[in-house]
Structures are given as structure tokens and as C-alpha cells.
Amino acid sequence: MAEKIEHAIQDEYAEDFAWCYGCGRLNQEGHQFRTGWQGEETVTVYTPKPEHTAIPGFVYGGLIASLVDCHGTGSASLALHRKNGFEPGSGEAPPRFVTASLHVDYKKPTPQGKTLKAVGRIEEIHPKKFKILVDVFAEEELVATGEVQAVVMPASFAK
């Protein structure tokens, strides 16, 4: 089940934007989530670490929220990049999104020791804003659902 994302959008974020604790490939202390296409859906896979505990034996909800969050911004980036004529792997730096809002419904306790898989469906709200509906599975079991609204990174983030 621990499928590999071949071409992840985060692999191609410009270096300045590749330090996210959730999904930055350059942040060695972070989760380094990687998000790619699977048909018209998007997928991120991640196996929580032993310390990502809620109650012993179960995964911390904040880790799931982080997964949904970065899966959302990555999915929005994939979608706008595709709309612009590019796929990850092309070497073209994709647009970078930030989260406007994040919602997670926890459906059942998430057992530790299983690989999590976030699956996203993307809807364009307007050219700079996307909504991503996310299902999170622990192996075959649906454990959480979420919704992310992601916007193209505003200039206020520039240093």
C-alpha cells in the first residue's frame, strides 16, 4: 500500500518556497509530504512516526490536519500548474498556494503503524482560489474527511 508518488509538485517548488514544515523538501525536520496526480484526483501518502500519538495506539489529529492542509495547497498548485499547461516533472516552477481555511472531520480513531493516504478532488472557485475536498484513509479505512480553501500566495508573504 505504501505507494510512491513519482512526480510530486513539492519537488519543483522554487527553493525559497520549499521550507514548509509540512511539505518542504528542504525542511529536514518536517514531514516532507509529497503530492501528485492520480488521474483527476491528487494523492499524498505518509506514515506517521511513533511520536505522532494522540492516545497511545492512535494518530494525533494535528498530524492529520497538517496532512490535509499541505495536501490541499499541493493539490491547488497541481491544478493551476496543469491549467497553465504544465505537469510536475516538467521542471517548471509551479504556483505556490497558502491556506485560507482548513476543515477536518475526524470520523474514527486512526490506528498507528498504518500508512495514511490523502485523496483530493479539486474545484476552482476563481482563478486564484481553489477548494479541495480530501478523504484520508488509514490503509483501506476512511478515518477523516477535510476541506481546504487555498489561495495563490499573496504578496504579503514576500519578504
Added chain:
Amino acid sequence: MAEKIEHAIQDEYAEDFAWCYGCGRLNQEGHQFRTGWQGEETVTVYTPKPEHTAIPGFVYGGLIASLVDCHGTGSASLALHRKNGFEPGSGEAPPRFVTASLHVDYKKPTPQGKTLKAVGRIEEIHPKKFKILVDVFAEEELVATGEVQAVVMPASFAK
């Protein structure tokens, strides 16, 4: 501004329930959030670490989501504990809540290097379910708002 929570509810969670990556006092790798009363509101303070980056210079939204999440469950625990006649510091083990749903609206980029303060207002939905409205400040600036629905830990979490 880095005010100290004197009596935090998490200080008194039973040992088996004190391993949360967000707020477990026994999880040395986690954030060890601590939540206490401030009048009728609840407060959690936390200074993000340098690696909790979104875009360099700004705090990772997943960390803010985690803060809102654990602030919510801690606030619900405080509220039910008080309803049961106890305050943190009494040595009585409080009820442990888990998150049913989490919502965060990111209002503006959160600068790094500032202490975050989550402030909660609590509403009882029914005896085992509480809603917590959360404002997150970076020093004086409101950077995010959130809502947590927290429920008394169901038996399905027991091992």
C-alpha cells in the same frame, strides 16, 4: 507577553492520556501545549520553533491548526472538569476529550519569532460535547480564528 499558565489541565491528565504529540506532558518530542483558565476564557501560549516554517519568516499553518486542536480539547476538559466541581491544580484527573471536528480560518501570515496565544470561549452542546471558539494571536495581532468540536473520549479509543 510570554505569560505562564500556572495550572494547566494537561498537567493532570491520567498518565495513559498524556502522550499527545500536541499537548501530552509525557511526549518529549511534541509541543507540550498547556491550557488553563483566564477568567471565563481559556488560554494556551506557545512559541513556534524555527523549523515550524510555512514560507521562510512565517509560521506553518499546520502548527496553528495543532494549537487550535489541542487548545480545543483542553478547553473542553477544563469546562467539564469545572462543571464536575474541579479546577486544575486539585489533583483530580480530568475528563479527556478528542476532536470531532476542527476548523481554522487563516486571517493573515503569522510572523515567526513571536509567541502565539490561543484564547477560547466554550459552549456546551450536550453533556459530552463542547464547542470551542478560538482566536489565535501573534503577540497583539489576530492571525487566525478557529472552531473545535470536542467529545468525551469514546470507548473505541481504549486499547
